[in-house]
Amino acid sequence: MAALAATSSLAVKPSPHGAGPRVIRNPWWVRAFFMTVALLFVLCFLVLPLVAVFTEALRKGMSAYFHSFTDPDVLSALRLTLLTAAIAVPANLVFGVAAAWCIAKFDFYGKSLLTTLIDLPFAVSPVISGLIYVLVFGLQGWFGPYLGAGDHPWFGAWFNAQDIRIIFAVPGIVLATIFVTFPFVARELIPLMQAQGNDEEYAALTLGASGWQTFWRVTVPNIKWGLFYGVILCNARAMGEFGAVSVVSGHIRGETNTLPLHVEILYNEYNFVAAFAVSSLLALLALLTLLLKSLVEWRAKKGGA
Amino acid sequence: MKIKTLILATLALGITAAASAKSVELLNVSYDPTRELYQEFNSAFIKYWKAKTGDDVIIKQSHGGSGKQARSVIDGLPADVVTLALSADIDALYTNGRLLPQDWQKRLPQNSTPYTSTIVFLVRKGNPKGVRDWDDLVKPGVSVITPNPKTSGGARWNYLAAWGYARHKSGTEEAAQKFVAALYKNVPVLDSGARGATTTFVQRGIGDVAITWENEAFLALKEFGAGQFEIVVPSLSILAEPPVAVVDKVVKKKGTAGVAKAYLEYLYSDEGQDIAGRNFYRPRNPAVAAKYASVFPQLQLVTIDAEFGGWTKAQKTHFADGGVFDQIYAK
Numbered sequence: 287m288a289a290l291a292a293t294s295s296l297a298v299k300p301s302p303h304g305a306g307p308r309v310i311r312n313p314w315w316v317r318a319f320f321m322t323v324a325l326l327f328v329l330c331f332l333v334l335p336l337v338a339v340f341t342e343a344l345r346k347g348m349s350a351y352f353h354s355f356t357d358p359d360v361l362s363a364l365r366l367t368l369l370t371a372a373i374a375v376p377a378n379l380v381f382g383v384a385a386a387w388c389i390a391k392f393d394f395y396g397k398s399l400l401t402t403l404i405d406l407p408f409a410v411s412p413v414i415s416g417l418i419y420v421l422v423f424g425l426q427g428w429f430g431p432y433l434g435a436g437d438h439p440w441f442g443a444w445f446n447a448q449d450i451r452i453i454f455a456v457p458g459i460v461l462a463t464i465f466v467t468f469p470f471v472a473r474e475l476i477p478l479m480q481a482q483g484n485d486e487e488y489a490a491l492t493l494g495a496s497g498w499q500t501f502w503r504v505t506v507p508n509i510k511w512g513l514f515y516g517v518i519l520c521n522a523r524a525m526g527e528f529g530a531v532s533v534v535s536g537h538i539r540g541e542t543n544t545l546p547l548h549v550e551i552l553y554n555e556y557n558f559v560a561a562f563a564v565s566s567l568l569a570l571l572a573l574l575t576l577l578l579k580s581l582v583e584w585r586a587k588k589g590g591a
Numbered sequence: 592m593k594i595k596t597l598i599l600a601t602l603a604l605g606i607t608a609a610a611s612a613k614s615v616e617l618l619n620v621s622y623d624p625t626r627e628l629y630q631e632f633n634s635a636f637i638k639y640w641k642a643k644t645g646d647d648v649i650i651k652q653s654h655g656g657s658g659k660q661a662r663s664v665i666d667g668l669p670a671d672v673v674t675l676a677l678s679a680d681i682d683a684l685y686t687n688g689r690l691l692p693q694d695w696q697k698r699l700p701q702n703s704t705p706y707t708s709t710i711v712f713l714v715r716k717g718n719p720k721g722v723r724d725w726d727d728l729v730k731p732g733v734s735v736i737t738p739n740p741k742t743s744g745g746a747r748w749n750y751l752a753a754w755g756y757a758r759h760k761s762g763t764e765e766a767a768q769k770f771v772a773a774l775y776k777n778v779p780v781l782d783s784g785a786r787g788a789t790t791t792f793v794q795r796g797i798g799d800v801a802i803t804w805e806n807e808a809f810l811a812l813k814e815f816g817a818g819q820f821e822i823v824v825p826s827l828s829i830l831a832e833p834p835v836a837v838v839d840k841v842v843k844k845k846g847t848a849g850v851a852k853a854y855l856e857y858l859y860s861d862e863g864q865d866i867a868g869r870n871f872y873r874p875r876n877p878a879v880a881a882k883y884a885s886v887f888p889q890l891q892l893v894t895i896d897a898e899f900g901g902w903t904k905a906q907k908t909h910f911a912d913g914g915v916f917d918q919i920y921a922k
Binding site (some may be wrong): 425453553 | 817
């Protein structure tokens with residue numbers, strides 16, 4: 287990402303007289319045409335939907351808009367979404383750093399396989415990601431007979447007494463979310479760490495630092511902006527995920543509905559103001575994410591990371 | 592460090608929330624269009640149960656395409672009661688996992704169906720394509736909205752109603768199959784549930800006519816005002832019987848058998864029947880039905896048992912993998 291931005295900023299470096307020897311100058315109308323096309327595209331596909339969400343949400347005025355958030359089902363969906371993100375993001379933070387560290391700093395057998403596995407959740411449709419968990423933890427699945435309402439001759443009774451539920455309950459939603467947000471942190475860090483190389487770590491080790499000291503005092507400061515960036519993207523996806531969570535949720539109102547799922551329910555109940563009000567909440571979260579992301583990019587550039 | 596405290600705090604929050612909600616709780620897993628019906632019925636039952644036993648009961652709802660919902664219960668969604676679109680979906684709870692006994696449908700009056708409905712057409716204001724009966728749906732240039740029979744119970748009733756009409760008219764199964772195949776050629780999109788199909792028609796403005804539950808059609812008129820849509824009643828349709836059942840395996844484990852049974856029986860009470868009528872389901876109780884006689888049009892209704900030999904057979908012939916629907920839709 288950062289590398290890409292750097293090269294593109296080189297390419298458009300303006301020359302002092304407007305027409306340098308290496309810079310191609312197109313006629314004004316060509317530039318105007320492409321700029322208009324690009325702006326229209328952004329307007330139609332990004333700005334208009336965003337405006338539509340907010341106008342629909344405010345169609346019946348501010349009080350109707352805020353009233354939508356007093357519904358206990360909406361509050362429960364909000365709580366579940368925050369809880370899911372609060373578990374999924376730290377889990378993937380730890381995993382992402384560990385995986386990126388392994389892949390970028392060491393050579394080992396099966397490294398490319400591990401890299402491919404990390405990318406798997408990007409390649410697989412989220413619906414499939416959800417179905418995997420139904421197949422594994424469902425009552426008819428591999429572990430189903432040992433869980434929840436299962437009736438396995440040996441373990442069934444014990445698990446029945448514990449009442450452990452994976453799918454159609456919070457653990458399943460968290461698992462599915464962790465799965466789909468798996469690659470974000472690692473994918474962000476691997477190129478960064480590879481570009482930085484091992485020199486600074488070697489230097490630290492030669493000077494007598496322990497492994498942990500090297501990690502905390504050399505590696506982490508070097509990657510912190512990339513890490514922030516990955517965490518922000520991971521969080522955005524964790525809060526917005528629909529497909530995988532929809533499959534494992536069971537759609538129990540006030541219990542296993544996340545915000546995106548609840549938007550669909552409200553829309554299907556002809557409750558358009560509330561549906562768009564909740565959507566606007568998600569849109570605001572997204573805008574906040576973008577803002578944070580720009581801030582992080584700006585700080586990263588300033589800090590020279 | 593902060594993240595750690597946050598996790599612990601949220602976990603603690605989750606645990607305390609789970610601990611405080613320890614009164615009797617029922618989960619009703621239902622199909623798509625019953626959202627408004629059970630919203631009203633649940634609050635009535637909560638009052639009734641409180642007055643009768645003094646206990647508080649919390650009723651949770653889950654809605655979706657009937658077949659999809661049955662699948663979720665089979666996969667472990669802990670439903671105390673299921674209120675689905677057709678008996679084949681509840682039969683599936685017996686065949687896959689033995690969640691209830693085979694004769695579940697005999698446990699409550701009238702085949703365990705406290706209310707009935709039928710299949711009608713919803714068209715746009717002024718009926719621009721002049722849709723009067725099933726024959727108009729196979730005309731070229733008429734775009735028909737109906738959900739996917741694989742996931743939606745309503746869609747299966749739609750399909751069988753069309754089949755029943757064509758067979759009554761032509762007298763042969765071959766002609767009926769040809770008619771239904773022509774009908775599905777006019778369907779631009781198969782939604783997964785009845786409600787999704789209705790919103791496709793009314794909100795996204797796709798299609799000239801939606802084949803839908805009578806109660807869905809009435810609800811769309813109510814929500815959007817009678818000025819935008821009209822209901823067209825065909826000359827012949829099907830008597831749709833959406834059944835209800837207690838899921839024995841779940842209530843046994845949760846200890847909710849008594850309240851779950853009372854919940855379903857209350858659907859047959861005068862108040863339950865009245866709520867069904869108010870939400871555009873045809874009440875079973877003749878006295879309550881008489882009150883709503885002016886709402887529901889009279890039309891010739893065929894039954895699944897007489898016409899198709901029951902749900903088990905209809906399901907196998909038409910909707911199982913490789914069945915008639917697959918053959919029609921693959922073409």
